[in-house]
Amino acid sequence: MAYDYEKSIRPGKLPHIWCPGCGHGIVMKGLIRAMDTCGLEKNNTALVSGIGCASRLPGYMDFCTLHTAHGRAAAFATGVKMSKPEMTVICCGGDGDGTAIGGNHFIHACRRNIDMTYVLLNNHIYGMTGGQFSPCTPTDAKASTTPYGNPDPTFDISKLAIGAGATFVARTTAFHATQIDKLIAEGIKHKGMSVIEVVDDCPTTYGRRNKFRSVVDMMKVLKETAVPVAAAAKMSAEQLEGKILTGVLYKEDKPEYCEQYKKIIDRVQGA
Amino acid sequence: MAKKVALLQGNTACALGAVYAGCTFFGGYPITPSTEVAEVMSEELPKVGGKFIQMEDEIAAMASVIGASLTGAKALTATSGPGVSLKQELIGYACIAETPCVIINVMRGGPSTGMPTGPGQSDVMQARWGTHGDHAAIAVCPESCQEIFTETVRAFNLAEKYRMPVQVLFDEIVGHMRERIEFPEPGELEVIDRAAPTCAPEDYKPYDAKSDTDVPPLAAFGSEYRFHVTGLNKAADGFPTTKAELVDFEERRQIAKVECEAARADIESNEEYKCDDADVIILAYGSSARSARYAVNELREEGIKAGLFRPITLWPFPEKRVAELGKQAKAIVVPEMNLGQMIFEVERIVKSDCKLAGVNRVDGDPLTPGQIIDQVKEVL
Numbered sequence: 001m002a003y004d005y006e007k008s009i010r011p012g013k014l015p016h017i018w019c020p021g022c023g024h025g026i027v028m029k030g031l032i033r034a035m036d037t038c039g040l041e042k043n044n045t046a047l048v049s050g051i052g053c054a055s056r057l058p059g060y061m062d063f064c065t066l067h068t069a070h071g072r073a074a075a076f077a078t079g080v081k082m083s084k085p086e087m088t089v090i091c092c093g094g095d096g097d098g099t100a101i102g103g104n105h106f107i108h109a110c111r112r113n114i115d116m117t118y119v120l121l122n123n124h125i126y127g128m129t130g131g132q133f134s135p136c137t138p139t140d141a142k143a144s145t146t147p148y149g150n151p152d153p154t155f156d157i158s159k160l161a162i163g164a165g166a167t168f169v170a171r172t173t174a175f176h177a178t179q180i181d182k183l184i185a186e187g188i189k190h191k192g193m194s195v196i197e198v199v200d201d202c203p204t205t206y207g208r209r210n211k212f213r214s215v216v217d218m219m220k221v222l223k224e225t226a227v228p229v230a231a232a233a234k235m236s237a238e239q240l241e242g243k244i245l246t247g248v249l250y251k252e253d254k255p256e257y258c259e260q261y262k263k264i265i266d267r268v269q270g271a
Numbered sequence: 272m273a274k275k276v277a278l279l280q281g282n283t284a285c286a287l288g289a290v291y292a293g294c295t296f297f298g299g300y301p302i303t304p305s306t307e308v309a310e311v312m313s314e315e316l317p318k319v320g321g322k323f324i325q326m327e328d329e330i331a332a333m334a335s336v337i338g339a340s341l342t343g344a345k346a347l348t349a350t351s352g353p354g355v356s357l358k359q360e361l362i363g364y365a366c367i368a369e370t371p372c373v374i375i376n377v378m379r380g381g382p383s384t385g386m387p388t389g390p391g392q393s394d395v396m397q398a399r400w401g402t403h404g405d406h407a408a409i410a411v412c413p414e415s416c417q418e419i420f421t422e423t424v425r426a427f428n429l430a431e432k433y434r435m436p437v438q439v440l441f442d443e444i445v446g447h448m449r450e451r452i453e454f455p456e457p458g459e460l461e462v463i464d465r466a467a468p469t470c471a472p473e474d475y476k477p478y479d480a481k482s483d484t485d486v487p488p489l490a491a492f493g494s495e496y497r498f499h500v501t502g503l504n505k506a507a508d509g510f511p512t513t514k515a516e517l518v519d520f521e522e523r524r525q526i527a528k529v530e531c532e533a534a535r536a537d538i539e540s541n542e543e544y545k546c547d548d549a550d551v552i553i554l555a556y557g558s559s560a561r562s563a564r565y566a567v568n569e570l571r572e573e574g575i576k577a578g579l580f581r582p583i584t585l586w587p588f589p590e591k592r593v594a595e596l597g598k599q600a601k602a603i604v605v606p607e608m609n610l611g612q613m614i615f616e617v618e619r620i621v622k623s624d625c626k627l628a629g630v631n632r633v634d635g636d637p638l639t640p641g642q643i644i645d646q647v648k649e650v651l
Contacts, residue, residue, distance in 0.1 A: 010499075013510070046492055048338075059499055059510065064492040066341065067501040068334065069364050075331035079338025079346070082322050083296050084493045087342070105334070108327035261322060268317040 008032045010062045017056055021207075021215035023174030023200035027121050028057050030180030030198075031092070035063075037185040038088075045088045048077040050097040053128045053202075054121040057092050071102025074109040077116055085115070085258035088188065095122040096134035099155050103135070110164035110193050114257040117187040118166075120157055123200040131205025142209040161195035162250045168194035169250040174201060175222035176246065186248065192256045199226075199244060275454040281446040282349075284416045285375055285439070286311035288423030289347050291455065292462055294373075295321035296346040298335030300328055300354060303387045304443040305377035308349035329357035336372045337365050341500060343465075343491030345427055349375035352394045353384060355401065355438075362436050363402035364502045366525065369478065369489065371430035371465055373423070374438045377446040378557075380608075380633055389635030390443035392557055393609035398438045399586050405522060407529035408586040409538060410438040412556045416450035421460060422583065428463040429538060433528055434486050440585065442608060444558040444637055465489050472496050479507040483524050484531040530587055539589050542581040545571065549578030551647050552600045554593070554617055556582055559606045559638050566643040577647060588616050597621025602650045606630035606638050626650050 009032075018024045035045065045063045049055035051070035058065035064087075068076040073091045081089040091109075098106050098120050109116065125143060126132040133143035135155040143150060161169045168190040170183040180198055187194030201207065201218040212218045229247040232240060279287070286308050289297075297312040313323040322339070326332040329350060336346040350358065355376050365372055376398065380391035398410040409429050413422040423439055430437040466488040468475050477498045479487050487507075490496030503511040504518045512518065528534060542560075545567055546552060555563035560581040570577035580596055582589050597603060597617075602625050605614040614629045621627065628650040632638050 043495060043497055044493060059501070062497070064497055065499045066338070066492075067499070067503070068337075069360055069502055072330065072334045072361065075326065075334030076338040078324070078326070078331070079296070079298060079335030079340075080342055080492060081338075082324055082335065083339035083344045083346075084342040087493045104327050105331050108331070261324075265317045265320055269320070 003033065005029060005032050008035065008062055009060055013060045016060055018053060019204045021201070021203040022053070023123065024054055024057065024121055026174045026177050027119065027180060027198050027200065028060070030177060031119060031184055033181035034184035034188060037181065038188045040088050040188070044086065045090065046077070046080050048073045048080065048089065048091045050093040050102055052094040052097045052126070054092060054094040055097060071097050071100070072105060073097070074102060074105040074118065078109060078114055081114055081116055082258060082261070085262070089116045090119065090188070091116060092119040092121065094127070095120065095124060095136040095157065096126045099135045099157060099160065107160065107164035110161050110166035110195065112257040113165055113167050113192040113254050115191055115193070117184065117194045117196065119184060120195060120197045121200045122157055122197055123202040123206065125202050125206040127202045127205050131209065157197045158195065158249050165193070166195045167192035167252045167254050170248045171197040171199065171244065172246050173199040173222040173226050175219050176226060179246070183248070190251070192254060277452050277454070278449055279416055279452045280307060280449050281416045281419045281441060282307035282377065283311050284420040284452055285349070285423050286315060288420035289373070289427065290315050290319060291460065292345060292424040292427035293464070294345045294347045294427065295319065296336065296339035296344040297323045298326050298332040298339065298346065298348050300326055300332045300350065302351045302354045304379055304446055305349045305351050305375060308375055312347070329354040330361060333358040333361040337361060337368070337370050340370050340372050341492050343494070345431065347373045347375065349377070351377050351379050352381045352391070352397070355394060355397060359402040363404060363406065365436040366402065366406040367502055368500050369434040369525065371434055371489070372436050373426045373430050374436055376438055376440045378440055378442045380635065386635045388443070390558065390637060391608050391633065392442050392559065393612065393633070394440060395585055395609070396612045398440055405526065407435065407526045409433065409435065409529060410440055410586040411583055412440045412585045413583065414445060414557055414560045414581065416445070416448060417452050419445065420452060424460050424462065428461060431463050431465040432486070433534070434465065434489055440557070442557045468496060476507045477509045478505060478521065480524055483520065484527045484534065485524070486528050535587055538584055538587060540583040541589050541592060542583060544579040544581070546578035546580055546596065548576055550576040550601045551651060552578050552580050552596050552603045553643060553647065554580045554603055554605050556585060556613070559608060562638045562640045563606055563643055565640040566647065569640060569644055570647060575647065575651070590620050593617060593620045597624040600625050602626035602628065604628050604630060604643065604647050604650060606643050608632055608638060
């Protein structure tokens, strides 16, 4: 029997706004399966997003959903989690939202190691505004604001998250659909800040400008550039040039923020 | 039984007022001259099981407050003008998403960094019009440490009742001044909690207004009610809409809920001192009102019939009463620690019914009674 996605989707809210060929729907399905695997209760789960194509995701989902302002998902989510730590809090959003305008909130949520899961859909572009370059647009790539090629170096989101202090960091791609839910589920179960970067495609505003003839071509690139961490360990730096590592990149057990604060409350009230 | 009294700084009184009102969440970022509010909250909140968090920036502090409020907590942030500038984006979010919260603005000068340790009253128009788009505003402005306590409690009540951000503005003089405070007993001051929905969870719509001035009940995340919140224009069910009639209804209702006659009567609060027979009204707020009260007494001794009108609620502005005073008095004098802001609101209301003059100062020193007296004599 086919998997029942509809039990997690708000009646009447589909079709979604995403273009044909966009990877966001694949990620949403992965997220639904992951949340299901973890047995999350709808009333006790908050889905928080910023602004952009990927940030429309919570609106379709039948949970407590908070579509905030551009870049602010992690900061709103921190307030939700801190105020009601018994809730499961999941953020989702795009690369521009999460690492440019929301970069400060993102790194500090990682630093605090607050128990949230951030699913970052990295399609290398500002899609909703028509394809301007983001901090994750490859150098030399074309965007509507880099007509002569992108002069900017790019962020490695997963490295950024690890460097900032997230205690579970994983990466996969929209091509590796079955890995998406496994990694998100592991992130949800992890106590502390978990970041799952899903490298995604935007055929409409990125693919067209960068000579991808079809969505299939974009998917092929995702397939071919992804290297599982175990395989990468046996490869030379030369072989890894231009590749992206996938799988669990980092995992560590460290004190979680809300639990640490609870200890303060207990100490103050006990004194 | 004798009341508990203390000699407290205004900023401390503010924090203790918030705790009295039932505040259980503070999200902040350090900024002079408001920092003591955060410091006291960091000490007091764990005692009552509340949460204090120092966020990475002013915007994040505001975001955390809205997030916490959506879980049902009474949430507070405190800052000063530059911080409020940064928070404007999300003050607008709290307006359109109708999320209760309180923002303390201990006012210094400006623009920009200005004079961080000096007093100012230059954010009164920012409190009204700071965030983009059409929106209502509620702002209160205490003049003493005791009043900071009671107005902070009232600000929470108004935020909860009208489901929106409420700003408490006081200048650095009042914030850093120390005065005797009498602590109200629990239950002595009214404490209002937001209305909770009573419908079945599947029927709940977070913006289901019963009239064009209604404030619908707000459920909490993590309760049996599940709903969607967005900063987009939305329909009664909370989901985005671009339908003209729905957008128009919501935009107008969110302003009318504050500016309709019944709400104004509830929200507005003024002090009148010797206004009944006054030929000249000094309209002043915050610490400037303290100098103005002194000036009224001096002028009365000299035989000049002066009175003080002090709006404690700055927004919505007490239009009706100010219009009456404009007809009664020969002149209204508006002392402000800015280069003229509220005077334009007074002018909008009284038009040419009486003479109008400002007394303004932005050099970091308080307005003196003498400056106000001189202006009154000149204008009469």
